[in-house]
Amino acid sequence: MHAATQLIELGAIVLALGLLGAVAVRFSISPIPLYLVAGLAFGSGGILPFGASEEFVSLGAEVGVILLLFTLGLEYTAGELVGTLRTSAPAGLADLVLNAAPGVAVALILDWGPVAAVALGGITYVTSSGITAKVMGDLGWLGNRETPAVLSILVFEDLAMAAYLPILTALLAGASLVAGATTLGIAAATITLILFIALRHGRLVERFVASPTDEVLLLKVLGLTLLVAGLAQQLQVSAAVGAFLVGIALSGPLAHTARELLAPLRDLFAAVFFVFFGLHTDPGQLPPVLGVAALLAVAGIATKLASGWLAARRAGVASRGRLRAGAALVPRGEFNIVIAGLAVSDGINPRLGPLAAAYVLMLAIAGPLIARGVEPFIRWRGIRPSRTRPGARRKQEVPAPAGPADSREDGRDEVERPGRPPVPGQH
Amino acid sequence: MDVERTSLPGIGLRHVFTTGRGRQIGVVSHRTGRRDLVIYDKDDPDTCVVSVALADEEANALAELLGTGRVVERLAELNRQVEGLVTEQILLTAASPFAGRRLGDTRARTRSGASIVAVVRDGEVIASPRPDFQFRAEDVVVVVGTDEGTAAVATILHGG
Numbered sequence: 001m002h003a004a005t006q007l008i009e010l011g012a013i014v015l016a017l018g019l020l021g022a023v024a025v026r027f028s029i030s031p032i033p034l035y036l037v038a039g040l041a042f043g044s045g046g047i048l049p050f051g052a053s054e055e056f057v058s059l060g061a062e063v064g065v066i067l068l069l070f071t072l073g074l075e076y077t078a079g080e081l082v083g084t085l086r087t088s089a090p091a092g093l094a095d096l097v098l099n100a101a102p103g104v105a106v107a108l109i110l111d112w113g114p115v116a117a118v119a120l121g122g123i124t125y126v127t128s129s130g131i132t133a134k135v136m137g138d139l140g141w142l143g144n145r146e147t148p149a150v151l152s153i154l155v156f157e158d159l160a161m162a163a164y165l166p167i168l169t170a171l172l173a174g175a176s177l178v179a180g181a182t183t184l185g186i187a188a189a190t191i192t193l194i195l196f197i198a199l200r201h202g203r204l205v206e207r208f209v210a211s212p213t214d215e216v217l218l219l220k221v222l223g224l225t226l227l228v229a230g231l232a233q234q235l236q237v238s239a240a241v242g243a244f245l246v247g248i249a250l251s252g253p254l255a256h257t258a259r260e261l262l263a264p265l266r267d268l269f270a271a272v273f274f275v276f277f278g279l280h281t282d283p284g285q286l287p288p289v290l291g292v293a294a295l296l297a298v299a300g301i302a303t304k305l306a307s308g309w310l311a312a313r314r315a316g317v318a319s320r321g322r323l324r325a326g327a328a329l330v331p332r333g334e335f336n337i338v339i340a341g342l343a344v345s346d347g348i349n350p351r352l353g354p355l356a357a358a359y360v361l362m363l364a365i366a367g368p369l370i371a372r373g374v375e376p377f378i379r380w381r382g383i384r385p386s387r388t389r390p391g392a393r394r395k396q397e398v399p400a401p402a403g404p405a406d407s408r409e410d411g412r413d414e415v416e417r418p419g420r421p422p423v424p425g426q427h
Numbered sequence: 428m429d430v431e432r433t434s435l436p437g438i439g440l441r442h443v444f445t446t447g448r449g450r451q452i453g454v455v456s457h458r459t460g461r462r463d464l465v466i467y468d469k470d471d472p473d474t475c476v477v478s479v480a481l482a483d484e485e486a487n488a489l490a491e492l493l494g495t496g497r498v499v500e501r502l503a504e505l506n507r508q509v510e511g512l513v514t515e516q517i518l519l520t521a522a523s524p525f526a527g528r529r530l531g532d533t534r535a536r537t538r539s540g541a542s543i544v545a546v547v548r549d550g551e552v553i554a555s556p557r558p559d560f561q562f563r564a565e566d567v568v569v570v571v572g573t574d575e576g577t578a579a580v581a582t583i584l585h586g587g
Contacts (some may be wrong), residue, residue, distance in 0.1 A: 286571030
């Protein structure tokens, strides 16, 4: 009987997610907030508490986090990461300081302690790269001149996550200073090693993963990712970071195929993860934190607008583009919930979960709306584009170091003879 | 003409150039194979006003229309305008005595009355090549003239 109940519950959850996804597509919003709401509804204190499929959902949620970070790592090549660090560090650091500050401050003011401050700082800091990239694509902003600056910020944030998650895990585990330092040392060494392997010996990894059929590739990649994630967890580095690094180590056509193969799995398990987070959040806990969440959301919009403005200004873009860059960065989503999930599972202040849920709900919905509204706002305010001559622009690109196994563009402008179409490097 | 190339991490590449009349046009090449044709605002070089997403085939069709297709069209028009003139596209093989030699060496116009109006090389059209233009194997030579004239040029180029 128990098995039947589990199946019924699981089926109901996944079907409900599908229906919610359809609603999200219909109104072209991100489905993440809807999944969270579904979790809230089915969870303890919700309208329809589910209990039997708890185990599966919690393991599914783990897998969801791992796959989210793995596919994120696949998005970037090691070269892009290193190149971004070189060129966009100032804008990236400004973004970090500006956006983490409100979270840290609120946690300290509420007297939740330093660990919660680090967690909440992370929650207010990270932009949802998934939502942002989708919004920019939908609005036709990919060609805009501020876009590379925005994307560089996203890359920098994802790199910062790779460093931040091990720190957070160590802090949450209540590690002493020595143990914490050891953990960080191990994490840093692991990250360096993987980046080194990816940059210098990417071929080896690819040769190991290369497979005769899609089926074999799927099993190999998924197995490798889960295994490395588990090992990383063992080493106290955090499973998510291990998965992220596996994603970075894979590049080229293999990464492309792997991304396509794993996307459906990632979508399923990531949805399960958001539901899981919602399940563990008591809706009754939401009203008390709504005020603080709204305050943080307003601050979060302001700080992202500022960091987008700064990054675009560094790239020599005029005020319209600067506003657009800030608006594109507003959405928060998957990783903010990942951070909150880590913090909640380690029994940090019980109000952090509901606060993070409310915050992400607000900004995952408000972010795309603000991005949509920014152009009409610019027209309404009559913000004139500065008439710069195209030739007078400052350059802004993300150079990728040209390693031996890396014949890709070096990001420098080049003069090409007309009529010979440049062949874009397919990664 | 300068083509400015910018990498878009996580998405792909962007190429932008400015036309002689000052309009900026670009192409965003996604890693997925999608291409976006982007056209920028006249007054604001930061903003693209139009962004058209093209699938692989569509991008190829557009490239075709903008590239070699144009010449064929122009020639077809020329054909209609001038009765009795034909255009001929002649492939210069490696066996031709003129592979690696200059257009002037063929003395094609003097010997046949037909004119070499263009050469297509690697999908690129070189219109009105001058006498010092150097042929290469695999060039496609476009000739305009009477039936006999164009045939004569073909014979010359093939080593007659």
